Amino acid sequence: MADRPQISCDAVKCTGCRICMLACSWVNTKTHNPRNSFIRVDVNEKNFACRILLDTEKCRRCLSCVSFCPSGALQAVEAENMQEGGRSNGCTA
Amino acid sequence: MAVLLKALLDSGELQNVDITPLEKSSLGGVGVNTHLLYELVPPGTDALAPQNALIFGVGALVGTMIPTACRTEATAKSPLSGRFGSANSGGSFGPSLRFAGYSYLALLGRAPSPVMLVIDDSGARLENAEGLWGLTVWEATDSIKEQLGHDFSVLAIGPAGENQVRFASIQNDYFASFGRTGLGAVMGSKNVKAVAVRGSGSVDVADRGAFQKIRKEAFDRVKAEPSYGFMKRYGSMVAADPFDVMSSLPGRNFTVGSYPDWEKTRGRKAFESRYKERDVACFACPIACAHWSKVKEEGPHQGLATRGLEVTFVMEFGAKLDLVSIPEIFRCVDICNHYGMDVISAAGSVAFLIEAFNCGLISAEEIGFAPQWGNYDSISQLLLLIAKRRGIGCLLAEGVKHASAVIPGAQKLAMHVKGVEIPVKDPRAKCDTFTFGYLTNTRGGDSLRTRSPVEALLQGMQDYKTEPLGVDPAQIEKLDMPPRLKEEIFGGPPRGVNLPRMACYAENLITIVNSVGMCIRPPVLRSLGPDFYARALQAVTGESYDAESVYASAAAIWNLQHAFNVREGENESDYVYPDRFYEQSLPGREGKTVQPLSRTEVAENISGYFKARGWKS
Numbered sequence: 001m002a003d004r005p006q007i008s009c010d011a012v013k014c015t016g017c018r019i020c021m022l023a024c025s026w027v028n029t030k031t032h033n034p035r036n037s038f039i040r041v042d043v044n045e046k047n048f049a050c051r052i053l054l055d056t057e058k059c060r061r062c063l064s065c066v067s068f069c070p071s072g073a074l075q076a077v078e079a080e081n082m083q084e085g086g087r088s089n090g091c092t093a
Numbered sequence: 094m095a096v097l098l099k100a101l102l103d104s105g106e107l108q109n110v111d112i113t114p115l116e117k118s119s120l121g122g123v124g125v126n127t128h129l130l131y132e133l134v135p136p137g138t139d140a141l142a143p144q145n146a147l148i149f150g151v152g153a154l155v156g157t158m159i160p161t162a163c164r165t166e167a168t169a170k171s172p173l174s175g176r177f178g179s180a181n182s183g184g185s186f187g188p189s190l191r192f193a194g195y196s197y198l199a200l201l202g203r204a205p206s207p208v209m210l211v212i213d214d215s216g217a218r219l220e221n222a223e224g225l226w227g228l229t230v231w232e233a234t235d236s237i238k239e240q241l242g243h244d245f246s247v248l249a250i251g252p253a254g255e256n257q258v259r260f261a262s263i264q265n266d267y268f269a270s271f272g273r274t275g276l277g278a279v280m281g282s283k284n285v286k287a288v289a290v291r292g293s294g295s296v297d298v299a300d301r302g303a304f305q306k307i308r309k310e311a312f313d314r315v316k317a318e319p320s321y322g323f324m325k326r327y328g329s330m331v332a333a334d335p336f337d338v339m340s341s342l343p344g345r346n347f348t349v350g351s352y353p354d355w356e357k358t359r360g361r362k363a364f365e366s367r368y369k370e371r372d373v374a375c376f377a378c379p380i381a382c383a384h385w386s387k388v389k390e391e392g393p394h395q396g397l398a399t400r401g402l403e404v405t406f407v408m409e410f411g412a413k414l415d416l417v418s419i420p421e422i423f424r425c426v427d428i429c430n431h432y433g434m435d436v437i438s439a440a441g442s443v444a445f446l447i448e449a450f451n452c453g454l455i456s457a458e459e460i461g462f463a464p465q466w467g468n469y470d471s472i473s474q475l476l477l478l479i480a481k482r483r484g485i486g487c488l489l490a491e492g493v494k495h496a497s498a499v500i501p502g503a504q505k506l507a508m509h510v511k512g513v514e515i516p517v518k519d520p521r522a523k524c525d526t527f528t529f530g531y532l533t534n535t536r537g538g539d540s541l542r543t544r545s546p547v548e549a550l551l552q553g554m555q556d557y558k559t560e561p562l563g564v565d566p567a568q569i570e571k572l573d574m575p576p577r578l579k580e581e582i583f584g585g586p587p588r589g590v591n592l593p594r595m596a597c598y599a600e601n602l603i604t605i606v607n608s609v610g611m612c613i614r615p616p617v618l619r620s621l622g623p624d625f626y627a628r629a630l631q632a633v634t635g636e637s638y639d640a641e642s643v644y645a646s647a648a649a650i651w652n653l654q655h656a657f658n659v660r661e662g663e664n665e666s667d668y669v670y671p672d673r674f675y676e677q678s679l680p681g682r683e684g685k686t687v688q689p690l691s692r693t694e695v696a697e698n699i700s701g702y703f704k705a706r707g708w709k710s
Binding site: 012013015016017018019022023025026029030031032033034035036042043044045046047048068070071 | 156157158160184185192235243244246266267268293294295296297298301312316371372373374375376377378379380381385398400
């Protein structure tokens with residue numbers, strides 16, 4: 001898995017749709033359950049600020065979340081570029 | 094399994110009922126709500142009496158990855174119209190309810206004192222909400238989230254709902270609303286301040302292979318629809334400029350169809366360039382048609398931040414009340430959100446009063462001040478008086494139909510159909526499916542249940558019975574619509590849109606959308622139809638559906654809503670616009686004059702609609 005792209009996330013671009021959570025849950029359990037997702041988006045409904053939390057221990061980098069992300073907030077990044085272009089703007093590993 | 098949670102508010106008893114067979118036979122969402130309302134609320138019931146029922150329904154697709162499948166339908170007898178009342182809202186409440194194991198809620202009776210319904214993994218319970226009574230929606234929602242957790246989704250009423258303003262809304266996590274037909278007043282009459290839900294269960298699908306295919310198809314079709322990019326960029330504000338170009342603004346209570354400075358001051362680019370900051374989505378929605386927006390310019394509203402400008406907001410406060418400043422429009426919407434009032438009926442009631450004052454039918458002494466078009470201070474003051482039911486606000490809180498019966502000579506200024514204030518667009522300048530829906534909508538004067546999937550934003554009517562095609566004729570072939578209906582509605586080859594028949598089709602289509610729990614934004618409405626919804630329902634529920642059976646179920650739901658209204662005394666004579674639309678011309682763009690509508694032609698369209706529905710006149 002070390003050679004697979006990593007996931008870069010930008011919470012400023014995130015619209016809070018949480019499709020990534022459903023996509024991850026589907027890959028993991030073939031059901032829809034945000035609790036079974038390895039990526040979590042917390043949306044503050046009062047100002048729509050988003051916080052993205054990625055469980056890097058459990059994430060298998062299948063990139064299903066990236067492929068469904070409609071806003072470009074989640075991007076696949078080659079591992080060697082991750083330090084510079086990696087998790088930023090409110091994203092927590 | 095579809096579970097209904099019945100809250101018997103008088104006793105505090107809560108019951109779980111498996112209604113899976115009803116969901117199957119009535120599609121779910123608004124379909125289930127309609128059946129429950131018809132059965133639970135006897136004819137002649139006072140909408141604000143305990144015998145009314147307030148029902149929330151979440152369709153079978155909600156909680157899944159199908160794009161936009163997040164929506165909740167709320168239904169009750171309307172205290173504004175005395176007829177079928179219903180409203181729809183997005184956000185994350187619907188999915189949260191499904192993750193908690195429920196699809197439907199019915200609030201029945203009246204709690205002896207204010208309560209809040211709380212649903213989470215430990216079950217459902219009624220909690221004392223006396224400490225929340227009197228708080229605004231913002232204050233109450235803050236308090237509930239602080240107490241229970243910020244991951245709870247909260248529906249709450251504000252002072253307008255508590256005071257039983259007949260067009261009070263139920264707010265959904267602050268900014269989203271169940272706006273129309275006064276359901277917030279029904280919730281207030283039941284002494285229910287809020288419903289809070291959080292769940293950690295799963296929403297499963299019956300056929301995983303079929304679901305994966307239909308999910309991909311849905312995303313592909315929605316994203317490929319030409320309106321997708323515009324909706325992402327402007328949201329519903331995409332329609333703000335065309336309404337002015339067509340001279341169809343509801344300016345100054347439907348007396349002005351266009352403003353010379355419209356696009357510059359209140360148009361979509363004015364909004365985008367000066368206020369829009371970032372895109373905001375409902376749960377499971379790739380479109381993100383809402384936009385977090387902020388007032389940066391110096392002035393009394395500097396720093397105000399809100400969930401964007403909907404075309405409804407700019408039409409109601411910008412056009413109907415002639416507020417030129419977008420920050421002032423934001424602020425008026427803010428008042429409605431905090432106090433819990435429907436924007437359309439609130440603006441309509443204020444517009445009615447200003448016109449009555451200008452016509453000398455009511456004095457500044459009776460009002461307490463002299464209200465003016467475009468004057469933020471007087472307009473905002475009237476909104477607050479309505480929400481608090483103080484002074485003249487107590488009369489306006491009854492809606493324009495009732496208020497106009499109290500002010501001598503004011504009935505011709507009351508712009509409503511079946512007691513519900515009409516929204517956003519003038520049918521004299523744009524006689525189309527959208528504005529015809531003001532007459533045919535089972536919830537009264539409103540457009541949102543009658544949107545054509547081939548709507549032509551920038552073309553006027555060909556004749557009363559035919560609307561121009563809003564798409565290339567070749568697109569008609571691709572449209573997801575039963576072939577027999579295509580020929581009936583568009584002709585063969587497609588030439589135009591038969592308006593009464595399209596009204597039926599659009600209503601049935603939107604009934605399907607509101608049943609399964611998806612959104613009616615154009616990228617969805619234009620790209621998906623009965624065949625898609627049948628296959629999606631089949632994949633998710635495992636039950637057997639096809640396009641014709643789904644369409645027939647939707648027609649049956651609409652017929653039952655109509656039957657509810659007939660039971661309450663409605664007949665064909667109620668299907669009329671306010672006199673103004675038949676008797677007065679409308680000053681339009683660049684000196685153009687828009688002619689009034691023909692009563693005969695409109696009545697013939699209604700007859701055609703009744704015939705298409707199979708209803709007796």
